[in-house]
Amino acid sequence: MPTRLSNYFLRTLREDPSDAEVTSHRLLVRAGYIRRQAPGIFAWLPLGLRVKGKIEAVVREEMSAAGAHEVHFPALLPREPYEVTGRWEEYGDSLFRLKDRKGSDLLLAPTHEEVFTLLVKDLCNSYKDLPLSIYQIQDKYRDEARPRAGLLRGREFTMKDAYSFDHTDAGLDVSYQAQRDAYERIFTRLGLEYVIVQADAGAMGGSKSEEFLHPTPVGEDTFVRSAGGYAANVEAFRTLAPAAQGWDGLPSAEVFDTPDTPTIQTLVNRANAAHPRPDGREWTAADTLKNVVLALTQPDGTRELVVIGLPGNREVDLKRVEVAFTPAEVEAANESDFAAHPGLVRGYIGPWASAGAVLGEASSTGIRYLVDPRVVGGTEWITGANEHGRHVFGLVAGRDFESDGTVEAAEVLAGDPAPDGSGPVELARGMEIGHVFQLGRKYAEALGLKVLDENGKLVTVTMGSYGIGVTRILAIIAELNNDEKGLIWPAGVAPFDVHVIATGRDPLVFETSELVVKALESVGRDVLYDDRAKVSPGVKFGDAELIGIPRIVIVGRGAVDGIAELWDRRTGEREQIAITDIAERLG
RNA sequence: CGGGGCGUAGCUCAGCUUGGUAGAGCGCUCGGUUUGGGACCGAGAGGUCGCAGGUUCGAAUCCUGUCGCCCCGACCA
CATH class of the missing domain: 3.90.960.10 (YbaK/aminoacyl-tRNA synthetase-associated domain)
Known part of the structure; x- marks a missing residue:
């Protein structure tokens, strides 16, 4: 069955909402994909939910291809595991904490390392159970100091978080690489440019970590890269220090x-x-x-x-x-x-x-x-x-004064030498769309996750954690794919495959449109059918442009001759086509 | 946390300077005319003017406080 616009839960806005400045936020609200609920918190309308589902489907396919199994945890979690790892305190004001009626502390999870670790501790005791990679697609909660830009930085957001468990360091390298490869495939499929940069592990802890940044001037992260291939978030940049020298012959202070x-x-x-x-x-x-x-x-x-x-x-x-x-x-x-x-x-x-x-x-x-x-x-x-x-x-220095050590506190400037000797760096801005960590044994140690190895000895498991911001990705795709009329989704994530518009009021047009819709569905296309009877063509065209389904079929005055129009939302090109050819053409 | 801006109908806004009892466009409902680029006519529904206090005969408008939202910033002593 096609989705009929005459009774779809959709309301497009003729004007920009006053509280949205960023393009993606403005258009997603105007075109009826999302509604703001509170700062940084959004409700998902049917159209938005569909796009989100398409992105999640890509993520699921690639997670599955990487051998990861899907699970699902609650967002509402008890304090204890986070207390054990120290993150109940370390997360500071960004953690949503609450109490139940008995006064027990709970939190809305900002990320799930602790409970994944405990689940594996519950179910696995042998190295034969490993390696294991499990993931979920789930809403995360962070009480951001300043939520902004609609979906780009929210307090509730959807994240794919995966966790790997190995009993050897070499195994962790393999699991990490598998996730990293999957991320490359996911972002490529979604048409998102990315740069992989060395990152700081931050509150997550652990040793090695890389970020996938989408280069954009509106990004919140600054990263550096050299012509020789070095790339790092400025937070992880390590200064190339000059060699110390003697002070013989230097005048006194x-x-x-x-x-x-x-x-x-x-x-x-x-x-x-x-x-x-x-x-x-x-x-x-x-x-x-x-x-x-x-x-x-x-x-x-x-x-x-x-x-x-x-x-x-x-x-x-x-x-x-x-x-x-x-x-x-x-x-x-x-x-x-x-x-x-x-x-x-x-x-x-x-x-x-x-x-x-x-x-x-x-x-x-x-x-x-x-x-x-x-x-x-x-x-x-x-x-x-x-x-x-x-x-x-x-x-x-060294002669007249001493320090208690060095610190990476100074800003990085364009032209600074990359630490790996690959030349001067340039600065650029990016938005974090994915992050992979080698956590090592921090969580497993804190929570006592051990397995028996080949020699019957208990060994602490080593872990990785891998995140993708699903809703942020959605916003970036919207940010990248639009024009002054509205959104223009890439085919892979559009809420529907084809948008069919019936214009005019001739019953023949509506009958013909029904046939076109049926034909498209018979070849597996998802169709949004604008069957509204008393709405003028201009309104329908405007809504189609705003909603942004890439392929539009207009059935109207040509119907009598068996002709419709194929309208490419991205290029704006319109082409006459025999109605009998539509299904094959768009199949 | 600091700075700036804004809270008036579902949406976008005017009215506030100079106080006199609520407005426009869009949207919505009903009737009619329209139908290839956001149609038209007529009749309607819809607002404790964010909240509280104060001034005043009278407050959307002036004063005080408070809450909320949006944007920018967060360091160089």
Whole structure:
């Protein structure tokens, strides 16, 4: 049976909804695919559900081809497993927590590592049960700080999450590769361009992780790539540090008055004007050492200050810092932090003062001091002298000051060398559409998932976790496939195969349309049939363009001669065709 | 969490500056005329103007508070 528009649950909007700015959001609401329920939470209407189903079907086929079995977990889960792995706390404000009537803690799962691990623990005890890959397509919940852009970043979203279980590291490599290959096939089938980048494992934990990013200027992730093939999320980028050098022959450090130089730029200007370099080169921001005070809040609530020293031409990249200090929350130090540490002279902070070291766990302040990897032994810096209006010049790392270690906190700039020596990197934006992790034994250890190996010894299982954002993918496809009139779905994910429009009011047209619909269904096409009697052709054409089914058949004034029109939504081309040929043509 | 914008009919919005008791277009219902690019005529239904308090004879409009939504930002002391 065809779906008849005369009684389909669909209402298209003539105007853009006022709360939607992003194209995909605007068109999906206008064309009647989704409705907003709350910020970042959407209801799915019949059309939207169909597209979602098409995407899920592609994912299922490829998961099955990769040997993974489908299961389904509840979204509502007890606290205990997440307590055991520490994620009840680590997930912070992003976790939806709730209580039942007895006061027991529950959560809406943001991802399901714990319960998959426990399920396998329940059912598997031998290496013969492995390798095992299981997955589900299920709604996830994350209380995002700022949901935005419709489906692109929601608080409830559909995700395919797969988990692999092996008893050897080599086995994990194989399982990981199988999922990775499946992802490549899925994104290729869906027509989504992607870049595979090295990623940070973040709250998930584990060792190796790669992200599938869809390159787009509106993406939320910044990644780098080199001509030589290196690609990484900036969060995972590792700075190529220069070799340390000796400091024999370097002049000793000297303190100068540098009034009114609260910023790096004013400092550089002052340095060039008052203390030009002997070699004639100009001072630049890269010659200065900027010391940024951050406050870390650990999950248990303890607050600690840390100072980061980095070249003055670079900003601190907050996302990179958060990765470096995870699971602690990172923010700029506030007034009370400074009040508690009078040893820090704001605007003129540096690791050294005439009275001795100021920064570092062994210094007068005792504040942990971490530096950018470029701050290696023998490098010379202009930096604050811990006196108001004074800076120290020629301060040499290793000779005049020490750090408590290095940290990847500085922003990555275009032209920075890739860590694998494959050349300078360029920066680009992307949207995460898939993520594969080698979790290793973190979850299995925490939850006690062990099996007997070939030698009868208990071994801890090693795991992988693999996610695809189904609803996000849907939004990206919509984002990529539209024009000023509406959506234009790729054939593989369109809600229907063919949209048949009957125009006019001649009964012959409707009778003919019924025949066309039947013929199309007989060759296996899903048909959306616009059989509305009192709706003018312009409205029907407009709705067809908005809804975006790629192939449209118009039955109208040519019906009397056995002719219909084939309308290609994407190209806009219309072609006369004998009604008797339609089924074969679109079959 | 900070900044900006916005809450008036199902949707998109006007009205607010200058207070006087609710508007338009689209959509919806009924009747009629229309039917290849968002038709027309006539008759209707539909709103505690986000919420609370205040000022006032009188508040959608002015004041205070509050809630919600959208967008941008989140660091360089």
